[in-house]
Amino acid sequence: MRAVYAAPGACVQKLERGQIKRTFASGPLLGYYVACPNCRYPGTYLHDDVHFIEGPMVETTAEYKGTVITFRAPATLSAEESWRCWGCGKRFALRELEIEALP
Numbered sequence: 001m002r003a004v005y006a007a008p009g010a011c012v013q014k015l016e017r018g019q020i021k022r023t024f025a026s027g028p029l030l031g032y033y034v035a036c037p038n039c040r041y042p043g044t045y046l047h048d049d050v051h052f053i054e055g056p057m058v059e060t061t062a063e064y065k066g067t068v069i070t071f072r073a074p075a076t077l078s079a080e081e082s083w084r085c086w087g088c089g090k091r092f093a094l095r096e097l098e099i100e101a102l103p
């Protein structure tokens, strides 16, 4: 499933399946919220655990409260480690913005 960036102000509890939200504190990447492609559970996956690999930052858009807003997000995104969804327990990998379910 293709990962889709949610607007920076989006409520993580309202993310749709496959939506992701970048989390950072005045600079360095902390991690991403990923709404599970299977169960929609919005898990937090820390950069220290999953080791995200971000491509160059580019402008992208998302709808937020009925308006299309523009913000910056990585052109590509992968993760060195897979993760297990906190909701349904399935394991996922992220490669070039594609979220793949692992057996």
Ligand SMILES: [Zn+2]
Residues within 6 Å of the ligand: 036, 037, 038, 039, 040, 041, 085, 086, 087, 088, 089, 090
């Ligand atoms: Zn899940």
